[in-house]
Amino acid sequence: MKAGHRVSTTVVFAGLATALVIAATAAIGYGSVSVPPLTVWKILWHRLTGLGEPSWTISQDAIVWDLRLPRMLLAALVGAGLSLVGVSTQALVRNPVADPYLLGISSGATVGAVGSLVLGISFWGATSHALAGFLGALAAFALVYALAVRGGALAPSRLLLVGVVVGHALLGVTNYLVLQADDPGKTNSALFWILGSLAGARWADLGVPVVALLIGFTALLLRARALNALLVGDETATSLGIPPTRLRRELFATTSLVTGVMVALSGSIYFVGLVVPHAVRLALGSDHRRILPAALLAGAAFLVLIDLLARSLLSPQELPVGILTAVIGAPVFLVLLSRRRVSETGL
Template identity: 75%
Template sequence: MFTALAVLLVLAMTAGIAYGSVTVPPDVVWQVLFHRITALGDPSGWTLTQDAIVWDLRLPRVLLSALVGAGLAVVGVATQALVRNPLADPFLLGISSGASVGAVASIVLGVSFWGVTSHALAGVVGAMLTFGLVYLLARTWGGLAPTRLLLVGVVVGYALLGVTNYLVLQADDPGKTNSALFWLFGSLAGARWADLGVPAVALAVGIVALLARARGMNALLVGDETAAGLGVPANRLRGELFTSTSLVTGVMVALSGAIYFVGLVVPHAVRLLVGSDHRRVLPAAVLAGAGFLVLVDLLARFLLRPQEIPVGVLTSVIGAPVFLALMARRRRLSETGL
C-alpha cells in the first residue's frame, strides 16, 4: 500500500509539472529534472522556455502543494486523535483563523517585519499567538479535555474570523482586497524556491514529533482512563500534540491560505486503506495528502486555463462528496462486521 501511494504521488507530481496552460511532455520533464539535478544529459532536447517552466515555475509550486497537502493531512490525523472526534480537522482549533488575521493584516494594512512585508511570516506569527491564547484559555477553564479544547478553539476561531472580515472590508485599495480574498480562498500561485524551506522543516519536525507519539495517540482513542492505565499521561500528551499541530498548521496556512477538507478527508481515506494504527496512518497520510493536493492544484490550473480557480474552492467542492462517500463506505463496513 505504501509503495502504491508513493508511485501515485510521483505520477501526480509529474502530471502537475507537465500540464497547465502550456504542456511540457512528461519525458521532457524528467530530462530537465535529471539535467538540473545531475548536470548530465543533453540540453538541446528541450527549449529554454520548457526549462524555465519546469524548474522555475511549476516544480516549486508542485513541491509546495505536496508539502502543504502532507502537512494538513498529518495534522488532521493528530487533531482527530487529540479531540477524539472523527469530524475534527486542523481548522477547528482556531489556529488557521489566527494565521488568516496575520496574513490579511499584512496584505491590507501593509504590516512589515524587519522592513519586509510578508503575509506568510505574519500568518505564522498570528497562528502562534492564537495557539498561545487557545492553550491558556483551555488550561484556565479546567485543562485540555477534548471537548473543552475543541469549544475554545471554535469560539476563538469565529472571533478571529470576524476580525479578518473587518480587515478586508476596511481595505482602501481594491487590489489589496482582491489579494486578501484570493489568499483566503486558498492559493498556491506564485510559489518560489525560497518558499519551500520553512514548510519542509515544519513538516519534518511535525512528522517526527507525531510519530514519536503514535502509541500515545492510539491510547487516546480509547479514553483517558484506559490511556492512563497504559502509562500514557493524557493531558501532557494533548499539550504536546496541540503544540505540534499548531506549528504545522500555522506554517501551512500562512503559505497557502485556507485550504479545507484535506485534513478531514485524507485521514478517513487512509484509515480505510491501512487501518487505525497511527504508526501506519501518519506516514500514509503524508503520501496521500501530498498526492491529493497536487492533483487538486493541477485541476485548479487546468480547468479554466489560462485562468485558475483558487485551490481552496476546489478542495471544498471535491472534498464534501468524497467525505460523504467515505462515511457511507465506513458505515457499510461496520454493518457487515469488516
C-alpha cells in the same frame, strides 16, 4: 492474517507513492505551455545530477525548474502537512471526523496574513505576509490553549468547543479587515489568499515548510503508540504509562506549528486534513505507525492534483485552491462517512 495485512499495507503505500509521482509529473508538465513527461524527467535529472545531453529548449527548462517545480513541491508540502495535523487533531480530540481548522489556528493565521496585506506591511516583501500569518497562528494557539485549560487539564470536548468559538470570532475579524481595505487590489489579494492559493511559489518559500513538516512528522511518529492509546481512552493511556494531558499539550503545540506554517504560505485550504486522514484510516485501520506516513503521501498527492485542477479548469484564469478542496472534499467526505457507517453496522 498478519501476512495478508502486510501485503495490503504494502499495496496501499505503493499505490500512494505511484499516485504522487504521476500527480507530480502531470503538475510540472501540464499548463499553457505543455512539457512532455519524459522531457520533464530529463530536465529534472540533468538539473540534479548534471548528466544527460540537453534536448529541450531554454524556456522548457525555466518553466519546469523555476515555475512549476517549486509550486508542485509547495502543494505537496502543504497537503502533507495538513493531512498530518488532521491525524493529530483526530487523536487530540478523540474524534475521527475532526479537522485541524476546528481548533481556530488557521483562523489566526488568516487574520495575521490578511491584516498585513490590508495594512500594507511588506518590509520583507511577500515573506512578511507569511510571517504575519504564522504569528497570527501562534497568537490563536495561545488564546485557545489558555481558554481550554481548566484545572491544569486539557479536555478534548472543551478544546474543540473553544477552538470553534475562537475560529468564528477571528473569521469576523478577517471579514472586517477586508471591508476596511481602501484599495481594490488589496481586497482582491486578501480574498484570493483567504480562499487559498499556491500561485507564485518560489524556491525560497520551501525551506520553512520543509522544516516544519519534518519536525511535525518526527514528533508524531515518535508518539505513534501513544496516539493509539489515546484514541482508546484516557484510562487506557494512563494504564500504559502515558499521561494524557501532557500528550495533548504536545499534540496541540505540534499541530499549531505545522498548521500555522502551512496556512501562512497557502491560505485557507479546507477539507484536506479531514478527508485524507479519514480515507487512510478506512484503508489501513487505526495504527498510527501506518496512518502517519500514509497520510503524508496521500495528502501530498491530493493537493498536487487539486492545484493542477485549479489552474487548468478555467485556464488561463486560475481558481482558488480552497474552493476546489471544499467542492470536492465535501461530497467525498460524505461518501467516506457513509462507507464507515455501513462497515460499522456490518451491512
